[in-house]
Amino acid sequence: xxxxxxxxxxxxxxxxxxxxxxxxxxxxxxxxxxxxxxxxxxxxxxxxxxxxxxxxxxxxxxxxxxxxxxxxxxxxxxxxxxxxxxxxxxxxxxxxxxxxxxxxxxxxxxxxxxxxxxxxxxxxxxxxxxxxxxxxxxxxxxxxxxxxxxxxxxxxxxxxxxxxxxxxxxxxxxxxxxxxxxxxxxxxxxxxxxxxxxxxxxxxxxxxxxxxxxxxxxxxxxxxxxxxxxxxxxxxxxxxxxxxxxxxxxxxxxxxxxxxxxxxxxxxxxxxxxxxxxxxxxxxxxxxxxxxxxxxxxxxxxxxxxxxxxxxxxxxxxxxxxxxxxxxxxxxxxxxxxxxxxxxxxxxxxxxxxxxxxxxxxxxxxxxxxxxxxxxxxxxxxxxxxxxxxxxxxxxxxxxxxxxxxxxxxxxxxxxxxxxxxxxxxxxxxxxxxxxxxxxxxxxxxxxxxxxxxxxxxxxxxxxxxxxxxxxxxxxxxxxxxxxxxxxxxxxxxxxxxxxxxxxxxxxxxxxxxxxxxxxxxxxxxxxxxxxxxxxxxxxxxxxxxxxxxxxxxxxxxxxxxxxxxxxxxxxxxxxxxxxxxxxxxxxxxxxxxxxxxxxxxxxxxxxxxxx
Amino acid sequence: xxxxxxxxxxxxxxxxxxxxxxxxxxxxxxxxxxxxxxxxxxxxxxxxxxxxxxxxxxxxxxxxxxxxxxxxxxxxxxxxxxxxxxxxxxxxxxxxxxxxxxxxxxxxxxxxxxxxxxxxxxxxxxxxxxxxxxxxxxxxxxxxxxxxxxxxxxxxxxxxxxxxxxxxxxxxxxxxxxxxxxxxxxxxxxxxxxxxxxxxxxxxxxxxxxxxxxxxxxxxxxxxxxxxxxxxxxxxxxxxxxxxxxxxxxxxxxxxxxxxxxxxxxxxxxxxxxxxxxxxxxxxxxxxxxxxxxxxxxxxxxxxxxxxxxxxxxxxxxxxxxxxxxxxxxxxxxxxxxxxxxxxxxxx
Numbered sequence: 001x002x003x004x005x006x007x008x009x010x011x012x013x014x015x016x017x018x019x020x021x022x023x024x025x026x027x028x029x030x031x032x033x034x035x036x037x038x039x040x041x042x043x044x045x046x047x048x049x050x051x052x053x054x055x056x057x058x059x060x061x062x063x064x065x066x067x068x069x070x071x072x073x074x075x076x077x078x079x080x081x082x083x084x085x086x087x088x089x090x091x092x093x094x095x096x097x098x099x100x101x102x103x104x105x106x107x108x109x110x111x112x113x114x115x116x117x118x119x120x121x122x123x124x125x126x127x128x129x130x131x132x133x134x135x136x137x138x139x140x141x142x143x144x145x146x147x148x149x150x151x152x153x154x155x156x157x158x159x160x161x162x163x164x165x166x167x168x169x170x171x172x173x174x175x176x177x178x179x180x181x182x183x184x185x186x187x188x189x190x191x192x193x194x195x196x197x198x199x200x201x202x203x204x205x206x207x208x209x210x211x212x213x214x215x216x217x218x219x220x221x222x223x224x225x226x227x228x229x230x231x232x233x234x235x236x237x238x239x240x241x242x243x244x245x246x247x248x249x250x251x252x253x254x255x256x257x258x259x260x261x262x263x264x265x266x267x268x269x270x271x272x273x274x275x276x277x278x279x280x281x282x283x284x285x286x287x288x289x290x291x292x293x294x295x296x297x298x299x300x301x302x303x304x305x306x307x308x309x310x311x312x313x314x315x316x317x318x319x320x321x322x323x324x325x326x327x328x329x330x331x332x333x334x335x336x337x338x339x340x341x342x343x344x345x346x347x348x349x350x351x352x353x354x355x356x357x358x359x360x361x362x363x364x365x366x367x368x369x370x371x372x373x374x375x376x377x378x379x380x381x382x383x384x385x386x387x388x389x390x391x392x393x394x395x396x397x398x399x400x401x402x403x404x405x406x407x408x409x410x411x412x413x414x415x416x417x418x419x420x421x422x423x424x425x426x427x428x429x430x431x432x433x434x435x436x437x438x439x440x441x442x443x444x445x446x447x448x449x450x451x452x453x454x455x456x457x458x459x460x461x462x463x464x465x466x467x468x469x470x471x472x473x474x475x476x477x478x479x480x481x482x483x484x485x486x487x488x489x490x491x492x493x494x495x496x497x498x499x500x501x502x503x504x505x506x507x508x509x510x511x512x513x514x515x516x517x518x519x520x521x522x523x524x525x526x527x528x529x530x531x532x533x534x535x536x537x538x539x540x541x542x543x544x545x546x547x548x549x550x551x552x553x554x555x556x557x558x559x560x561x562x563x564x565x566x567x568x569x570x571x572x573x574x575x576x577x578x579x580x581x582x583x584x585x586x587x588x589x590x591x592x593x594x595x596x597x598x599x600x601x602x603x604x605x606x607x608x609x610x611x612x
Numbered sequence: 613x614x615x616x617x618x619x620x621x622x623x624x625x626x627x628x629x630x631x632x633x634x635x636x637x638x639x640x641x642x643x644x645x646x647x648x649x650x651x652x653x654x655x656x657x658x659x660x661x662x663x664x665x666x667x668x669x670x671x672x673x674x675x676x677x678x679x680x681x682x683x684x685x686x687x688x689x690x691x692x693x694x695x696x697x698x699x700x701x702x703x704x705x706x707x708x709x710x711x712x713x714x715x716x717x718x719x720x721x722x723x724x725x726x727x728x729x730x731x732x733x734x735x736x737x738x739x740x741x742x743x744x745x746x747x748x749x750x751x752x753x754x755x756x757x758x759x760x761x762x763x764x765x766x767x768x769x770x771x772x773x774x775x776x777x778x779x780x781x782x783x784x785x786x787x788x789x790x791x792x793x794x795x796x797x798x799x800x801x802x803x804x805x806x807x808x809x810x811x812x813x814x815x816x817x818x819x820x821x822x823x824x825x826x827x828x829x830x831x832x833x834x835x836x837x838x839x840x841x842x843x844x845x846x847x848x849x850x851x852x853x854x855x856x857x858x859x860x861x862x863x864x865x866x867x868x869x870x871x872x873x874x875x876x877x878x879x880x881x882x883x884x885x886x887x888x889x890x891x892x893x894x895x896x897x898x899x900x901x902x903x904x905x906x907x908x909x910x911x912x913x914x915x916x917x918x919x920x921x922x923x924x925x926x927x928x929x930x931x932x933x934x935x936x937x938x939x940x941x942x943x944x945x946x947x948x949x950x951x952x953x954x955x956x957x958x959x960x
Binding site for chain 2: 045075177217218220221229232233234235236237238240255257261262267268269271272273275277278279281282283284285287288289290291292293294295296297311312315319405407408412413445446447448449450453454455456457458459466467502
């Protein structure tokens with residue numbers, strides 16, 4: 001029988017309290033049903049009004065491999081990953097010792113008493129919990145115990161961290177929704193954990209949650225669900241996809257929302273078609289076929305799918321067919337790390353497919369932007385008549401983030417230049433690929449719309465869409481497509497620029513790197529006396545504000561989550577050589593989300609080198 | 613077979629008042645005598661005689677000589693010449709966007725049997741409503757005569773290369789995969805091809821139409837099993853096919869047992885006069901057996917191989933609203949404020 005409490009001489013952390021500013025890491029085995037317990041814990045902190053973020057570091061596996069869920073509470077509102085763990089919940093026998101060894105002194109460990117981790121070191125606080133003994137009476141059905149026992153650590157943590165148990169019950173009810181049996185069972189485990197801690201565990205660590213008012217009105221959602229809501233509100237009608245981590249949950253969430261909200265209640269008929277294709281080639285082929293025929297069409301994928309979509313992307317670009325492609329980036333190349341995050345598809349996506357191509361990309365940093373840019377992408381794809389990519393990543397797509405609730409779109413969808421009898425009369429004559437407005441974007445028709453037909457092709461063509469190998473026709477088409485890219489510069493969301501007073505260097509980042517950079521800027525200013533200016537990219541091709549920013553600052557650090565500095569490379573393609581020399585690179589590529597300390601250290605190291 | 617609407621003097625109009633010229637396309641750039649041109653001619657006739665509005669038709673293709681041909685018929689219809697082997701997905705997407713369209717795709721034996729076999733397989737399996745024609749000459753013409761996967765074992769190329777791999781029988785594959793209308797014909801058999809094309813237009817579901825279409829430049833020599841003379845000699849019609857469109861109220865007085873009648877989706881009828889044996893094109897097992905037996909004798913079974921008029925097509929399985937998805941308005945596709953508010957409330 002394991003001891004009920006740690007030995008009497010147990011380590012006690014220094015007395016000063018750490019309020020709403022720490023990280024919890026739950027180490028479990030995947031497939032053990034810990035997700036509910038982790039999300040209940042996260043939600044209970046959120047409902048205490050404390051800013052919180054959660055990151056799931058999981059394996060590419062159904063069951064049996066190690067998984068870590070990290071929850072960060074931050075009274076200052078930082079939601080980037082933090083490398084340090086303050087409280088470890090050690091549930092995985094295989095990794096427990098290593099997990100404990102990696103803690104810094106003063107951390108706390110809640111663990112299965114059977115693991116006897118207290119022997120590993122003597123400078124952290126140990127809270128042994130006999131999970132099996134607690135779970136047996138509250139869950140008579142032995143088959144369910146594996147799932148229910150995780151709720152016990154929530155109860156223990158509620159007691160240790162001072163989280164109101166009622167709030168945790170409320171979070172549990174939210175999480176399990178309309179499953180009263182499951183709620184009752186889990187509630188019993190929660191209570192049992194809480195009672196066990198109250199009776200047996202003496203608080204010896206400094207970490208506490210105290211209610212704040214920083215989350216009122218906010219929502220919790222993952223980026224894939226946010227993008228799905230955006231796509232639905234954009235009026236998507238054709239969705240074609242092939243399962244791939246980490247993008248599958250986008251189309252699955254979308255399927256749920258569309259069935260609920262896009263089915264005619266009177267007839268039960270759908271205003272949408274969602275088709276699981278046989279591969280990513282077909283997924284984009286179907287989306288392009290639908291886009292050509294006038295529908296708002298999309299697909300969602302990740303790196304390997306992007307590679308397969310290269311051929312069709314070139315067709316969409318050259319034949320000028322709209323489609324929206326969500327790339328939920330994961331760590332490549334090849335199969336890479338399917339369940340780990342990266343910003344590694346930028347370069348290949350910007351110029352995807354053979355020949356001269358260039359594709360608009362949107363770069364969401366938050367769940368709010370995943371929602372808004374999903375809508376913007378459909379407008380852009382139809383306005384520009386070309387495939388548009390939304391470059392999300394696993395961190396944004398699959399993790400849960402706080403957000404202001406999403407605003408209802410005030411603007412009607414922009415369906416782009418669709419020929420009507422009125423336009424035809426104004427133009428006098430119509431040719432599918434003639435640039436009558438000077439913006440590189442011609443007028444188009446769709447089968448069945450009553451307007452003149454044309455022959456759409458990926459082979460060389462003239463303004464009429466007829467097959468042509470004439471040098472002038474080919475060069476003219478390429479030049480017009482380049483003009484269209486200039487139009488795209490004015491239409492993609494502009495970068496967001498801000499500067500500290502007395503800023504000495506510039507930072508450029510995008511997507512989920514933003515959160516680490518925002519925190520790092522505070523560290524640089526407060527700890528190293530280095531105020532910074534910051535440009536957050538939100539779209540490609542770059543608007544004029546990007547060049548202006550680089551012109552303004554002598555040293556500009558481009559922060560990104562890939563090995564080769566891909567965004568720096570794209571900037572270098574656009575900027576004049578003297579400006580390119582100002583660009584420095586901060587790169588992070590270990591598969592885990594970027595953290596502020598890494599950025600701060602990398603910038604300071606180069607600053608020291610640079611000012612020497 | 614066709615009914616002519618009251619015609620203006622000197623003009624032959626079909627039942628929707630269009631002349632044959634309305635169904636023509638651009639001038640063919642294929643070789644003189646190419647079987648594909650004969651197929652384009654029959655397509656023009658069939659759509660004219662069936663009185664189909666060309667503006668409702670979409671012409672789809674992949675890459676290759678065959679895939680060029682949609683430019684040579686129905687010039688006033690929209691066309692999409694996609695990428696090599698991937699026409700099925702583009703056609704599927706177009707039909708998802710607008711279920712009221714009538715799709716006809718033209719592919720070749722390389723475009724379908726090699727690079728495009730994956731998409732072909734899933735198109736057949738889904739039973740997407742469209743006509744899928746394979747202009748089958750057993751070789752790659754546009755790249756100058758390499759072997760394709762439908763070349764017969766032992767067939768000899770003009771260069772002397774002998775094919776030592778077995779052919780893929782695209783009709784057998786299509787039947788196995790669930791296509792609801794599978795037929796084979798020969799570009800030189802005008803009558804049979806016309807009846808099959810008109811029946812194909814009347815059918816709702818995937819029509820797989822394999823048309824042996826000799827390549828006069830690269831595969832029409834002694835030793836080829838897809839030459840005009842070889843196919844003429846080894847064509848084994850399963851029956852004599854007549855097509856009666858739904859708008860023709862023709863009563864047919866065949867004796868009992870002489871013909872099998874198949875009613876298609878739009879009420880048109882296919883009459884199959886048996887030549888030999890008792891071939892039943894509604895029986896998948898018999899169809900597979902006959903294909904296997906004729907192939908092993910080096911013959912081409914032609915005619916209607918298999919038909920299943922009642923199999924639901926892919927679009928009907930999706931339970932879509934009646935109007936084309938492509939033409940729904942923002943009012944119909946953007947949920948109201950209350951919906952977004954409800955979703956937000958669930959996330960708090």
